[in-house]
Amino acid sequence: MEPHWLVRPRTIRLLWAAFAAVLAATVAAEFFVPMPAHEGLAGTFAFGAWFGFAACAALILVAKALGVFLKRPDDYYDEARDD
Amino acid sequence: MTEVLHPGLLLVAAGLALAPLKGTARAAVALVVPAAAVALVLALPDGVVWRGTFLGYPVTPFAVDRLSRMFALVFAVMAFGGALFALRQESRVELPAAFVYAGSAIGVTLAGDLVTVFAFWELMAVGSTLVIWSAGTAAAYRASMRYAMVHLAGGVVLMAGVVGHVAMTGSTAFERLALDSPAHWCILAGFLVNAGAPPLSAWLPDAYPEASWSGTVFLSAFTTKTAVYVLLRGFPGTELLIFVGLFMVFYGIVYALLENDMRRILAYSIVNQVGFMVVGIGIGSQMSLNGAAAHAFTHILYKALLLMSAGAVLYETGRRKCTDLGGLFRTMPLTMVCGTIGALSISSFPLTSGFVSKSMISQAAADGHLTAVWLLLAAASAGVFLHAGIKFPWFVFFQKDSGLRPPDPPWSQRLAMLLFAALCIGLGVFYQPLYRLLPYPVDYVPYTGYHVVEMLQLLLFSGLAFFALLPLLKRTLTITLDTDWFWRRLGPAAAVVLARAISRADRGARGATLGALRAGVRATGRLMSERGGLGRTTSTATMVLWVAVLLTAYLVFYYVRQP
Numbered sequence: 001m002e003p004h005w006l007v008r009p010r011t012i013r014l015l016w017a018a019f020a021a022v023l024a025a026t027v028a029a030e031f032f033v034p035m036p037a038h039e040g041l042a043g044t045f046a047f048g049a050w051f052g053f054a055a056c057a058a059l060i061l062v063a064k065a066l067g068v069f070l071k072r073p074d075d076y077y078d079e080a081r082d083d
Numbered sequence: 084m085t086e087v088l089h090p091g092l093l094l095v096a097a098g099l100a101l102a103p104l105k106g107t108a109r110a111a112v113a114l115v116v117p118a119a120a121v122a123l124v125l126a127l128p129d130g131v132v133w134r135g136t137f138l139g140y141p142v143t144p145f146a147v148d149r150l151s152r153m154f155a156l157v158f159a160v161m162a163f164g165g166a167l168f169a170l171r172q173e174s175r176v177e178l179p180a181a182f183v184y185a186g187s188a189i190g191v192t193l194a195g196d197l198v199t200v201f202a203f204w205e206l207m208a209v210g211s212t213l214v215i216w217s218a219g220t221a222a223a224y225r226a227s228m229r230y231a232m233v234h235l236a237g238g239v240v241l242m243a244g245v246v247g248h249v250a251m252t253g254s255t256a257f258e259r260l261a262l263d264s265p266a267h268w269c270i271l272a273g274f275l276v277n278a279g280a281p282p283l284s285a286w287l288p289d290a291y292p293e294a295s296w297s298g299t300v301f302l303s304a305f306t307t308k309t310a311v312y313v314l315l316r317g318f319p320g321t322e323l324l325i326f327v328g329l330f331m332v333f334y335g336i337v338y339a340l341l342e343n344d345m346r347r348i349l350a351y352s353i354v355n356q357v358g359f360m361v362v363g364i365g366i367g368s369q370m371s372l373n374g375a376a377a378h379a380f381t382h383i384l385y386k387a388l389l390l391m392s393a394g395a396v397l398y399e400t401g402r403r404k405c406t407d408l409g410g411l412f413r414t415m416p417l418t419m420v421c422g423t424i425g426a427l428s429i430s431s432f433p434l435t436s437g438f439v440s441k442s443m444i445s446q447a448a449a450d451g452h453l454t455a456v457w458l459l460l461a462a463a464s465a466g467v468f469l470h471a472g473i474k475f476p477w478f479v480f481f482q483k484d485s486g487l488r489p490p491d492p493p494w495s496q497r498l499a500m501l502l503f504a505a506l507c508i509g510l511g512v513f514y515q516p517l518y519r520l521l522p523y524p525v526d527y528v529p530y531t532g533y534h535v536v537e538m539l540q541l542l543l544f545s546g547l548a549f550f551a552l553l554p555l556l557k558r559t560l561t562i563t564l565d566t567d568w569f570w571r572r573l574g575p576a577a578a579v580v581l582a583r584a585i586s587r588a589d590r591g592a593r594g595a596t597l598g599a600l601r602a603g604v605r606a607t608g609r610l611m612s613e614r615g616g617l618g619r620t621t622s623t624a625t626m627v628l629w630v631a632v633l634l635t636a637y638l639v640f641y642y643v644r645q646p
Contacts, residue, residue, distance in 0.1 A: 004413055007484070023547060026539045033532035041458065048461075048540025055462035056469045056548035059333075060555055063340040070564040074343065074404075077562075077571055 023049070087132050089145055090120040090155060091189030091203070094162060098182030098210075102175065110170055113178055117163035120189070124155045127193075137198050140255045146195030150376065150522040154192040154312045157380045158185055160506075161304040161387060168391050168499035169297035171398075176217035181301040184210030188305035192312050196255040197245045197270075200313065204241065204277075208234040211306055218295040229570070230290035233276065233283055234306075241273025260317045271318055278310035278361060279354040280327050284334065285567035287354055292346035292403065296394035299346055303353055303390050304383045311360045311379045315522075320367025325456060328365055331358030332463040339470035340556065341563040344403050345393050345479050349386070352429065352471040355463070356382050362460065363444040366451055369523040374443030376521055381436035381510055385428035388503040389475065392422030395496050396479060399489035405558040409482035417491045419480040421500040428507040430472030430542055431464060436510035438538065439517065439529040446527065464538075465545035472542070473549045478558060 005011055027046045037043060041051070097116035104112060133145035162185040169178055187210060190203035208231065215227035247266025249255055260267045279287045291302045318324065335355025342348045356378070363375030393403075395418045402408055412419045428435035431442065441464065448457040491497060510517050518525040549556070611618040 006412070007410075019543075019547070023543055026536060026543055029532075029536045029539075033536050035533050035536070040454065042454075046540060048537040049544045051458075051461060052465040052541035052544040053548045055465045056545040057552060059336055059462075059466045059469060060340060060548070060552050063337045064555055066337060067341045067561075067563060071341065071559070071561040072564060074560050074562045076564075 087128065087145070088123055089133075089190070089193065090123040090127075090159060091186045091193055093123065094120055094159075094182050094186030094189065095206070096186075098179040098184075098186060101179040101182060109178075113166040113170065113182075114163065116182075117159055117166055117185075120159040121156065121163060124152060124159050124189075127152055127155070131195060137255070140198070140249065140253075141196075142198050142255050143195030144199040145193055147193060148522075149520070150312070150315060151192045153376060153380060153520045153522070154308070155189045156520070157383050158189045158192065158305060158308075161185065161301075161383050164384075164387060164499050164503055165297070165301045165304070167502070168300055168394070168496050170495040171493055172295065172297045174217045174219065174295060177214055177295060177298050180210050180213035180217060181298070182210075184214060184301060184305055188309045191309045195257060197248065197257045198255050200257055201238075201242060201245050204273075204309075205238050207306060207309065208238060211302060214298045214301055215290055215294045218293060218298055220293070223293040223295075226290045226293035229567070230286055232570075233286040237273050237276030237283070240269050240276070244269030244271075244273055257313075257316060259319065262318075262321060262323070271321070274310050274313050274317065275327065276310075277306050278314065278357055279307050279331065280361070281330055281334065282566050284331065284354055285565035288338070288342075288347050288350040288565065289567045291350045291353075292344055296398040299350075300387050300390045300394055303349070303386045307353055307357045308379045308383055311357060311364070311375065314361065314364050315372060315375060319364055319372055321365055324361050324365030325453075326365075328358045328361030328363075329456070329459055329463075331355065331361060332459075333466070334358075336463065336466040336470045338563055338565065340474070341561075343405050343558045343561060345396070345405055345408065345475060346390065346403055348405075348471065348475055349389050349393060352467070353386060355467060355470070356386065356429065359441060359444055359460070359463070362456065363447065366444070366447050366453065366456070368447050368451060370450060370527065371444055371447030373518075373521040373523050373525055373527075374440060374445075374447055377440035377443060377517060378437075380517060380520070381428065381440040381507070384503050384506045384510070385425045385436060388421060388425035388500060388507060389429065389471070391496065391500045391503065392418050392425060393475075393479070395492040395500070396489070398492055398496070400487050402487075404560070405478035405482070406560055408479050408485055408487070410480075410484035411487060411489065412480040414488045415480070415491050417497055418500065419476065421504045422480065423476045424504040424507050426472045426476050428511070430468040431538060432472075432542060433530070433535045433538060434508065434511045436507045436514075436517075438511055439514040442529050442534055442538070443527055461541060465541045465548075468542045468545045469549055473546055474556070477549075 027049050030046060041047065094116060097112055101109060101112055127147045129147055131143045131146045133143065135142050135144060162182065165181060165185070166178065169181070172178060184207055187203040187206035191200055191207065194200045194203060212227050212231040212234070215223055215230055244266045247264065247269065248260070251264060251266060260270060262268060262271065276283050287307070291299050294302055314324065331354050335351045335358060339348045339351035339355065342351060360375040360378050363371040363378065396408065396411060396415070397403055399415070400408070424435070428437040431437040445457060445460050445464070448460055514529060609615050613619055
């Protein structure tokens with residue numbers, strides 16, 4: 001059976017290309033939209049772009065590191081009831 | 084007392100009336116009464132409506148201002164949408180309990196004094212516990228008991244604070260409180276327990292996802308947002324709340340990222356979103372308080388929408404875990420679209436309701452020159468898109484093909500989702516009516532080129548991070564330990580150890596006492612036995628001798644006493 005059009009590799013490649021174009025457009029928009037002058041970090045070029053990416057990467061890594069210590073099998077509390 | 088009907092008590096009464104009803108009558112009451120409550124709230128006059136006395140103190144159980152009207156309105160709307168979504172719920176307990184719960188939440192917002200706040204606060208705990216309990220599973224029963232314990236404990240702390248406040252000031256009025264006495268700290272702690280603040284925050288993701296497919300929709304709306312309301316009224320500008328709120332924001336994101344259960348993901352994101360509101364309350368400017376109130380309003384709608392779409396998936400498939408789900412977009416397109424609209428709203432995407440509310444809190448941080456707070460809020464906004472905005476729809480509706488082909492849910496659920504999706508988009512585009520409801524005059528334009536471009540950058544690049552780091556986000560069949568470990572594992576384990584120690588000490592003490600008693604009995608027996616000192620048979624001569632000795636002693640003492 002033919003897979004759903006949305007999950008064909010061709011569509012996914014196209015979606016990635018479109019996504020990349022949109023990302024570039026939001027950064028390029030800084031040249032056309034008046035941006036108020038900010039000091040420090042918030043004043044850097046494409047602040048939202050790099051900060052958003054960096055913040056998410058950091059959050060994922062923090063979560064991953066915390067998971068090493070705090071993850072348990074999802075029947076963890078069920079076992080607790082049996083004894 | 085004027086002739087104004089109390090919309091909260093109307094819902095509570097409707098909840099009691101609903102219990103015996105079935106079929107069309109039940110559906111009619113469930114839809115007409117919340118609609119009437121919405122109309123009543125919109126028509127409420129400003130000022131004190133009911134006055135009375137309680138134990139000699141004047142109380143105002145029914146008082147209205149802009150802030151209380153706004154929260155009462157969204158609670159009433161939520162009761163309507165939740166009832167519509169829950170029409171097919173077979174439990175005879177859930178809907179009545181949810182109405183009592185919603186009505187008492189409205190009761191808190193319309194209470195002018197702390198005594199009435201407390202009374203409705205406890206009624207909310209009862210109603211919400213019953214909503215969880217009515218799911219009917221053993222897990223739900225246990226979760227509802229843990230939930231009730233946390234909330235009753237919070238209620239006791241609140242009660243202590245209220246009594247202390249009344250004893251100190253002689254007034255029951257619910258006004259702005261300063262953190263200048265133990266009583267006020269107790270009130271703040273009681274409020275924060277319900278907000279899902281640390282250290283007891285785990286009650287929320289523990290209990291809410293155990294409710295039925297429709298029960299969680301109700302639960303998401305009232306308890307935490309009532310807490311936001313009372314914090315807005317009682318503790319605006321309390322700096323501590325900025326730190327508490329920031330902790331909640333990041334705690335919610337990190338735990339939601341680790342979570343596998345779709346409704347626990349959304350439960351953690353409630354804590355995250357309430358964190359934004361608590362930060363706004365802590366900043367305390369008119370802009371930030373407006374932002375916190377507006378965000379509570381929009382949050383109730385989009386979080387309900389998200390949990391409706393998750394509830395529809397649960398209703399159709401009976402599954403909750405991301406590892407079991409995926410690829411549902413093929414056969415549940417409407418649920419997917421509505422869930423995605425909720426996900427975009429919670430992420431504050433431009434043209435959705437979250438954008439016009441959350442950006443006010445960030446703006447207030449910038450205006451107050453709180454640069455660190457502003458940066459952390461920006462990072463958190465990106466994180467919201469990550470953990471709720473993409474993660475939820477991606478793992479439930481796309482991801483892999485789970486092979487499940489469930490249809491969209493029945494019309495009542497579809498209608499409720501469409502209604503709330505329309506509200507999420509509608510408030511994002513036509514935000515003026517929302518701004519007019521806010522407690523303070525609004526001087527803020529959400530749609531400037533700068534705001535939109537920066538938000539789009541933040542969100543879309545966090546989307547890029549999500550897909551780039553997707554292998555790190557692979558779902559596993561795990562839970563993540565939270566503070567509920569202390570009362571689900573450490574507490575019981577400590578109790579077992581303590582019980583063993585007590586039983587050992589008790590056995591030892593009883594053994595020693597019995598041994599001592601036995602030794603005493605043996606010694607007495609020996610003394611009294613035929614050969615013992617007191618028990619043996621002696622001759623009459625010995626008796627006479629001893630009597631003579633006694634008489635002689637008596638004589639000696641008699642003469643010695645003479646002067």
